[in-house]
Amino acid sequence: MHEASIAATIIERLGTHPELAGRPIRIVRLRVGRLSTVVPANLEFMFGVLVEGTPLAGARLEIEEVPARAVCEECGAPFAVDDPVFLCPACGSGKVRLESGRELTIDNVETD
Numbered sequence: 001m002h003e004a005s006i007a008a009t010i011i012e013r014l015g016t017h018p019e020l021a022g023r024p025i026r027i028v029r030l031r032v033g034r035l036s037t038v039v040p041a042n043l044e045f046m047f048g049v050l051v052e053g054t055p056l057a058g059a060r061l062e063i064e065e066v067p068a069r070a071v072c073e074e075c076g077a078p079f080a081v082d083d084p085v086f087l088c089p090a091c092g093s094g095k096v097r098l099e100s101g102r103e104l105t106i107d108n109v110e111t112d
């Protein structure tokens with residue numbers, strides 16, 4: 001399962017981070033692009049399951065969904081994207097550049 005391996009990676013990275021050693025982590029904030037393949041609810045659930053028995057036990061995952069945005073390279077129109085397959089809504093061009101929407105990044109970590 002995709003979300004399980006992502007959750008395991010987050011727990012491993014933070015659990016072995018030298019700056020965080022010995023500091024109980026309460027909240028891990030994640031930014032997930034709307035066009036990423038991650039299902040936030042599944043990721044939160046898997047994190048909660050896998051975190052038990054690790055140095056991060058008791059930590060909670062909070063996910064902020066980042067809207068997907070693109071810019072048309074033909075007419076310059078900026079627009080929001082809801083679907084992984086899209087054209088410029090202004091001119092119909094397929095030459096579009098995705099500006100955000102695929103990210104999966106740790107925004108910050110809250111410790112005690």
Ligand SMILES: [Zn+2]
Pocket residue numbers: 072073074075076077088089090091092093
């Ligand atoms: Zn266009």
